[in-house]
Amino acid sequence: MKVGVVGLGYVGLPLAVAFAEEGHDVVGLDADPRKIDALGEGRSYIEDVPSEQLAVLDARLTPTSRFADLSSCDAVIICVPTPLTNSREPDLSYMIDAATSLSAVMQKGQLVVLESTTYPGTTRERLLPILEESGLAAGRDFHLAFSPERIDPGRTDFTIRTTPKVVGGLTDECTRRAVELYGQICDEVVEVSTPDAAELSKLLENIFRSVNIALVNELAMLCERLGIDVWEVVDAASSKPFGFMRFDPGPGMGGHCLPVDPFYLSYKAREHDFYTEFIELAGKINQNQPQWCVRRIERALNEAGKATNGSKVLLLGVSYKAGVGDIRESPALKIIHLLRGLGGDVAYHDPHVEELFDFGLNSVDLEESLATADLVCIVTAHPSLDYREVVERSSLVLDFRGVTRDIEAANLVRL
Numbered sequence: 001m002k003v004g005v006v007g008l009g010y011v012g013l014p015l016a017v018a019f020a021e022e023g024h025d026v027v028g029l030d031a032d033p034r035k036i037d038a039l040g041e042g043r044s045y046i047e048d049v050p051s052e053q054l055a056v057l058d059a060r061l062t063p064t065s066r067f068a069d070l071s072s073c074d075a076v077i078i079c080v081p082t083p084l085t086n087s088r089e090p091d092l093s094y095m096i097d098a099a100t101s102l103s104a105v106m107q108k109g110q111l112v113v114l115e116s117t118t119y120p121g122t123t124r125e126r127l128l129p130i131l132e133e134s135g136l137a138a139g140r141d142f143h144l145a146f147s148p149e150r151i152d153p154g155r156t157d158f159t160i161r162t163t164p165k166v167v168g169g170l171t172d173e174c175t176r177r178a179v180e181l182y183g184q185i186c187d188e189v190v191e192v193s194t195p196d197a198a199e200l201s202k203l204l205e206n207i208f209r210s211v212n213i214a215l216v217n218e219l220a221m222l223c224e225r226l227g228i229d230v231w232e233v234v235d236a237a238s239s240k241p242f243g244f245m246r247f248d249p250g251p252g253m254g255g256h257c258l259p260v261d262p263f264y265l266s267y268k269a270r271e272h273d274f275y276t277e278f279i280e281l282a283g284k285i286n287q288n289q290p291q292w293c294v295r296r297i298e299r300a301l302n303e304a305g306k307a308t309n310g311s312k313v314l315l316l317g318v319s320y321k322a323g324v325g326d327i328r329e330s331p332a333l334k335i336i337h338l339l340r341g342l343g344g345d346v347a348y349h350d351p352h353v354e355e356l357f358d359f360g361l362n363s364v365d366l367e368e369s370l371a372t373a374d375l376v377c378i379v380t381a382h383p384s385l386d387y388r389e390v391v392e393r394s395s396l397v398l399d400f401r402g403v404t405r406d407i408e409a410a411n412l413v414r415l
């Protein structure tokens with residue numbers, strides 16, 4: 001097969017590599033020339049795809065910025081961003097731009113699959129009409145499907161091959177073609193009857209996480225009032241072998257998915273005079289979590305006889321999750337912003353994030369900064385750090401991730 005992948009980011013690049021590794025020719029297209037240049041030189045910019053993995057593809061992955069190169073593909077998969085606008089509504093502009101460019105070069109018989117997370121109805125109502133500007137009819141001249149991406153950056157126990165892939169086509173033949181495509185790289189493909197069902201299944205997965213994280217974050221706030229260790233409670237509940245799934249409290253949600261996707265569904269629901277109150281509430285609690293963390297920081301400093309104003313606060317980990325360098329929607333960014341507003345002198349150390357351009361900050365040397373900080377906050381617990389040593393070398397540590405659960409120390413406070 002010849003497969004085109006539009007958008008070579010966290011989702012698109014591993015996908016393109018997976019098809020190439022199976023021996024298919026892949027045209028990888030991105031609007032960002034720096035990414036195309038990097039790939040042309042055999043350099044990966046995604047942690048989950050080491051450059052060595054690119055080197056063994058034997059030129060089966062062709063990076064390009066020209067949509068015309070997609071016209072010879074059997075299938076084209078779209079993996080562009082679907083963020084929110086400033087007013088927190090779905091921003092489909094990347095998908096619209098990609099689809100508009102694709103429609104100009106589409107050929108009869110091609111399969112187009114959208115993988116970007118979005119609200120139910122996007123494939124049929126928004127993508128289809130743009131692709132049909134090509135003069136080709138969906139379901140007759142070309143095939144169209146939606147298949148949500150389930151990638152979890154940094155995860156190694158499940159791969160693209162071992163993670164079942166959900167697929168919903170516009171027609172039975174569209175579904176069949178999409179199942180055939182993903183069957184090349186996935187052991188199990190799960191068919192649903194429509195693209196809409198596939199779109200909504202992805203939102204359900206992410207909203208499930210968002211709601212459960214909100215629940216446990218709220219519990220953490222209550223535990224603070226009750227003087228109960230929330231980690232002990234979560235550990236104990238997790239010993240139940242059925243009917244309970246563990247979620248951990250933390251400084252808030254980040255990444256491209258969890259803070260964003262629920263709003264896609266709320267938006268669609270409003271169009272139907274329906275208000276997704278449960279989802280909104282979870283979003284509200286999670287969005288407010290960094291504020292609560294800053295109050296905990298203020299209190300910890302206060303108990304040490306210090307004001308936030310003028311105190312040196314060192315954040316450990318600023319990416320949104322452990323083991324990756326992605327800072328999108330990271331709660332650490334909100335915490336830095338809020339602390340600065342209170343006059344805090346904020347620095348950070350993160351082995352995965354060299355620079356926070358918007359704040360004019362660079363990752364500082366760990367040893368030196370631990371010794372001089374008034375407070376060290378574990379915001380994202382990268383596995384490469386030794387947290388026992390962090391506690392030993394710091395005057396005061398506040399742990400938002402529960403990684404110091406086995407450490408007892410007078411200078412240690414946990415969420």
Ligand SMILES: NC(=O)c1ccc[n+]([C@@H]2O[C@H](COP(=O)([O-])OP(=O)(O)OC[C@H]3O[C@@H](n4cnc5c(N)ncnc54)[C@H](O)[C@@H]3O)[C@@H](O)[C@H]2O)c1
Nearest residue numbers: 007008009010011030031032080082094097098116117149
């Ligand atoms: N990152 C994740 O963990 C994850 C997981 C599941 C689903 N998703 C979803 O997958 C989609 C992509 O996410 P991502 O994390 O890979 O984003 P990303 O920002 O890492 O990558 C998207 C890429 O698309 C490119 N692009 C933007 N507009 C383009 C255009 N018109 N033509 C060609 N290329 C274009 C960008 O330059 C970028 O390289 C989103 O809808 C996201 O919600 C992401």
